[in-house]
Structures are given as structure tokens and as C-alpha cells.
């Protein structure tokens with residue numbers, strides 16, 4: 001049975017590098033793969049960009065309204081027509097930007113079409129809240145694998161701090177693509193809390209005071 005894999009990590013944990021390496025490994029053994037990414041990510045248009053310098057275009061983009069099963073089937077047919085060989089694997093970059101329904105489609109591709117799907121993405125946003133695609137992947141993927149990176153203090157980074165210039169910000173839209181004004185820094189929990197002044201979610205926390213416990 002083919003499986004849906006979710007390989008997640010903080011920013012700069014080498015997700016695109018790992019994806020391109022996985023594609024290379026398949027192709028080195030003579031297999032065909034398809035690479036996809038959500039069109040919401042405009043960082044490199046169709047390009048899947050590794051920070052190590054390797055870049056490759058996605059075979060197709062998934063728009064917000066696209067049925068991933070249908071779009072995958074179209075491109076699978078094209079590969080079979082062009083090469084006479086079937087696709088061995090679907091690799092999806094920036095999977096955090098998929099809708100939940102599109103993640104369900106990825107699961108259907110694995111289960112019903114028998115094609116393994118490897119999805120790579122960021123687990124949580126700059127407010128430590130799961131992206132919709134990542135939340136659904138955490139719920140339904142057969143296999144979860146964390147790609148690790150290191151905070152400036154040397155601990156494992158698990159969160160993504162958003163910065164305007166030198167200043168960390170903790171309010172704003174969930175999606176602000178890395179660019180000239182907005183940058184991200186992967187942080188461990190301790191450093192995140194230091195920068196956020198103790199905040200961990202988008203909702204201001206009012207701690208319920210349980211009866212009988214007085215500070």
C-alpha cells in the first residue's frame with residue numbers, strides 16, 4: 001500500500017533540499033516523479049528552491065480551488081504518454097499552504113491510486129499555530145518525520161519568528177511570504193518566548209483560574 005508522508009520542520013530546515021534529494025534518488029534508479037507546490041507560494045513561482053543552490057521547477061502548481069486528484073491524474077497521463085512509464089512518486093513542496101481538502105486528495109492518491117506522496121512543509125506559523133495543510137497532514141499522514149534545524153542558541157528550533165527588519169512581530173496575517181521586508185528566523189521554544197514576551201498563540205491567553213489555586 002502506498003503511503004502519505006509528511007516531512008515537516010521549521011523554516012530553513014532543508015525541506016526543499018530534502019525534496020529535491022528524494023526526487024533525485026528516485027530518478028537515479030530510473031523512476032519517474034512529479035513535483036508539485038501550491039500556487040499561493042510565490043517565492044519562486046514554479047521553482048522549488050533549495051537554500052544550498054539547487055533549483056528545479058515544479059511540474060504543476062495547485063491553485064486554491066484545484067482538485068489535486070484530478071490535476072495529478074492529468075500530469076500522470078502526460079508522463080505516461082511522453083515516456084511510456086508510470087509515475088512512482090508525487091512530491092509536494094510548501095504543503096502547509098494546501099487546503100485540508102487537498103491534503104485529503106493526497107491521501108486518496110496514495111490509497112486509491114497506489115502512488116506514494118511525500119509532502120514537505122512548515123508545521124506552524126509565526127504565532128505557533130498550525131497551517132491548514134500541515135494540520136490536516138498531521139491528522140492523516142501515515143508517516144511523520146521531523147526535519148531538524150538549529151536555533152541561534154544551539155537548541156533545536158521548532159518555531160518560526162517573523163521579523164520586520166530587526167524587530168520580531170507577533171501580530172498579522174498567517175501568510176506573509178519571505179521577502180524584502182518580512183523575514184523569518186527559526187527559533188527554539190525558549191528563544192521564541194523571550195522574543196514574544198511569553199506569548200504562544202494568536203489568541204491573548206487568559207489563564208483559567210481553577211478553584212482552590214491561588215497565586
Ligand SMILES: [Zn+2]
Nearest residue numbers: 151153188191
Ligand atoms: Zn534558542
